[in-house]
Amino acid sequence: MPAYGFAHLRDRRHHPDVLEYLRRIQNTLDPFHGRFLIHGPPSEVLEGSWPGSMVLIEFPGMAEARAWYESPEYQKILRLRADHIDGDLVLVEGVGPGYDPRERAEKLQADAARERA
Template structure:
């Protein structure tokens, strides 16, 4: 099942020079894990709430691949280049698949919670 790395990055002012190096090097850490950027700080239209900062979304072929990438020596080597200079949150989340049915999901939740 496809998995996603999602980061909400918040920063004031221009990036620290090490962030540029991080950006230059991250793709090489992702390639061995079949990962690709889906969203990388593009234009946003905040419709509800407040969303300071940027969104990054990376697609992985599986949750295992996502975890292996994050823990890899190559990524851990460059991680401080970003993490030391930007405030943010990062999650790995499993996708729901092409046959996901929200009504069926609601029925399953309702059954679990009505016990």
């Protein structure tokens, strides 16, 4: 199952350290088969508000995503971004190709019924 590193970056600044981070991050991703799917500019907000921008990086699985984040190579450059851009980063597992949200709804309904009983 693919996994994703999702970052919501607020208050972006083009500090020289951030530019250095951008120059070096792909080399930290390559050993873990990470690739950018979204990198950047503010999106078109249709509901609510979204200050800042987003980044989405895909990995083959959660093990690779965790290994990338914890790798010495990434940890060496992390502060270049984190010291200058306020944001949140989460790792999340994706859904498989046969995912059906109706099945999720049924499971949630069954769980709620068990809790009420």
